[in-house]
Amino acid sequence: MRKIILTITLALMLSGLLSAPSLAQEQEREISVLIDGLPVAFDVQPVIQNGRTLVPFRSIAEILNISVTWDGPKQTVSASGGNINIGLQIGNNTAYLNNTPLVLDVPPLILNGRTLIPLRFFSEAFGCKVDWDSSINGARITSPRKEIAVIGFYALGDRQTSSWTNLFGREFPETAATGNTDVVGQLALGWYSLDKQGNLLTSSKQNWIRPDSWQTVLTAAGKHGLKTEMVVQLTDGEDIISSLLINETAMARAVSDIKKEAKQYAGVNLDFEGLGYQVEEKQLPIVQERFNRFVRLLSQQLQPAGKTLTLTLHPPNSVYKGYDYQFLGKAADKIIIMAYDYGSKPEPTDLVNQAVLMAIAAVPGEKLILGISIPSETPESIITKVGIAKKHKLNGIALWRLGVISDGMWESLRSTVKPLRQ
Numbered sequence: 001m002r003k004i005i006l007t008i009t010l011a012l013m014l015s016g017l018l019s020a021p022s023l024a025q026e027q028e029r030e031i032s033v034l035i036d037g038l039p040v041a042f043d044v045q046p047v048i049q050n051g052r053t054l055v056p057f058r059s060i061a062e063i064l065n066i067s068v069t070w071d072g073p074k075q076t077v078s079a080s081g082g083n084i085n086i087g088l089q090i091g092n093n094t095a096y097l098n099n100t101p102l103v104l105d106v107p108p109l110i111l112n113g114r115t116l117i118p119l120r121f122f123s124e125a126f127g128c129k130v131d132w133d134s135s136i137n138g139a140r141i142t143s144p145r146k147e148i149a150v151i152g153f154y155a156l157g158d159r160q161t162s163s164w165t166n167l168f169g170r171e172f173p174e175t176a177a178t179g180n181t182d183v184v185g186q187l188a189l190g191w192y193s194l195d196k197q198g199n200l201l202t203s204s205k206q207n208w209i210r211p212d213s214w215q216t217v218l219t220a221a222g223k224h225g226l227k228t229e230m231v232v233q234l235t236d237g238e239d240i241i242s243s244l245l246i247n248e249t250a251m252a253r254a255v256s257d258i259k260k261e262a263k264q265y266a267g268v269n270l271d272f273e274g275l276g277y278q279v280e281e282k283q284l285p286i287v288q289e290r291f292n293r294f295v296r297l298l299s300q301q302l303q304p305a306g307k308t309l310t311l312t313l314h315p316p317n318s319v320y321k322g323y324d325y326q327f328l329g330k331a332a333d334k335i336i337i338m339a340y341d342y343g344s345k346p347e348p349t350d351l352v353n354q355a356v357l358m359a360i361a362a363v364p365g366e367k368l369i370l371g372i373s374i375p376s377e378t379p380e381s382i383i384t385k386v387g388i389a390k391k392h393k394l395n396g397i398a399l400w401r402l403g404v405i406s407d408g409m410w411e412s413l414r415s416t417v418k419p420l421r422q
Contacts, residue, residue, distance in 0.1 A: 032138030033119065035063050035128075036387025036416070037380070038349065044114040046138075052106045053132075053139060054116035063391055064143060066126060070115065077108065077115060079122070086125050088117055097125055143387065143416070149369060149396025150183060150419040151336070154217065155190025155231065156207055161403035164217065168224075173216050180410050181224040185419030188269045188310075188398065189217070190231040192261070196243040198250035200232070200257035208233045218264065225421055229269040229310055230262060236274035245290040251297060259301045267308030267333070270298065275314075276322025288324040295331045312336040312371070312398075315355035316362075329363030336398045340373035346381035347373065349388070356392050371398045379408035386416050396420065 031046040032039065033055060040063060046055040057077055061068040066081040075090040087096040093107045108117045119139055123130045127144030157163040164172045167187075169179025191214060193204035202210040208231075211217070221228050234241050244250050262268050276287050299309050311332045314320035318341075329335060339355040340347045352370075359368055370389040377385060389397050397417070399405065405413075 029137045032136045033060070033141065034136070034138065035060070035141045036143050036390065037140075037384030038063070038353075038387050038391065044112045044116070046119070047111065047116065049106050049109075053119040054106065054109065055119045055122075056114045057108075057117045057122065060119070060122060060141075064123075064126060064128070065390075065393065075110075077117060079126075081126050084126055086122070090115065095121060142383065143390060145416055145418050146390050147418045147420050148389065148394070149185060149334075150413070150417055151186045151188050151369065151396065151398040152184040153188045153190055153231070153399065153401040155188075155233075155401055157401075157403040163402035164220075166403045166405055168220060172213065173220075175220055175223070178224075180405070181226060183410060183413045183417070183419060184226065184399075184402075185421050186227040186229065187217075187221055187402075188229050188231050188312075189214075189265070190233055190271075190401075192230055192232045192258075194232060194234050194240075194244060194254050196240055196247070196250065198244060198247070198253035198255075198257070200254065200261060204233070206233065206235060227266045227421075229267040229308065230258075230265045231269040231271055231312075232258060233271040234273070236272070236277070241272050241275060242287075242290075245294055251294055254294075255297050255301050258298060259305065259307075262302065262305070262307045265307070267310060268298070268302060269310040269312055269336075270295065270332075271312040273312075273314065274320060274322075276320050278319075279322065284321050287322040288327075291322060292324055292327050292331070295328060299331045308333040310334040310336060310369075312338060315339045316358035317351060317355050325359055325362035329367055332367075334367055334369055334395060335359070335363055336369045336371045338371040338373075338400075340371065340376055340400075345376045346378060347376045347385070349384055352385060353388055356388055356394070360392060365393045366395050368394045369396045369398050370394055371400060373400050374404050374409065377409070379406065379412040382409055382412050383416050386413070390416075 040059050042056050042059050044056050046053055057068060061079055066079050068079045070077055077088045079086050085098055088108045090110055091107050093104045095102050095104050104118055104121055106118055120130045123141050129142040131140045133140050154163040167180055169176030190208050191210035193201045193208050236242055258268055275291055276284055279287055302309050309332045311328055313323045313335055315337050316325060337355055337359050339352045342348055342351045372385045386397055
């Protein structure tokens, strides 16, 4: 009889049914887990057993975009991502990494109906860096580098904040072997604007100026494999955009001028800012439709010429409501969400995340790019902003702007992204 009782007790312990009281006694505080600075929400709290942290596997896998399956009868967890496959079994200290057996310090267990797995083994198997931070009583996970679009805005520079020097690593017109071009895959060249009559300008009151050396910049970009888009920037101060968008002749002239100038670039980046500010709600559809019409006209001219159209827009949770994300997401190739200027530094993660979620509700994630305001961020916080883009499977990130990116920020970016070459 004593042998039978011991056998039953051991079976219960392996299934995790008796582990909850002992684990609860071992830890005094809740355990935090941050992935790229973003807190992970668990329906069952992580636990520490024999000095090792175990977490519900689905919560971690979903953020890291890892596919997981659970086999109830066999009580096994299988996970795959890229060329990595792992297998674990409840109560078994042997795990498999690409069919190679490895011994775990602690086995997976079941707690309150959830499967918990060793955090460090799972994360490091998929290329993550894991550090324990006693200040948060938890683990900080840095996800592996991911290949995504990385756009650098080349605009508004001067000798102290030179986009050229910041990107190419040498004083103009020299270039280093790489400089920081290994972190950027595309340039958004902020050199153009429009007037009320639709004339394309190479200088504006906002200091968006095409430099005399602009062709040298294009040559250097081509040398380093950087795609280029011409940025047409306009702010609705003095009702410039509003006046343009109600003038059919002016719109036609603007589209024609932009199309002609775009021959020298891979595409156009349209940055019309300030639409819908302090406009009565009943008037917003009119404002949105006028901008929609202009974007439609421009897109119809650029597509046959093989030129891309990117829209740089205020985020859906801003005070600028003049942007119909659903329509614009269909008309344009990409949308950059300017998820910044919320009023605090670094930019509040919850509002940036909210902006992305609202945009995704209207536009597929693969067409969205998260805009990051460099002056608002730090080398640490920029990883979190990139983490939001990675978590939601966005097309990439856009950096506002070259010329003010510090060495520390470049290193942070280098550690978390690999620019997609298109």
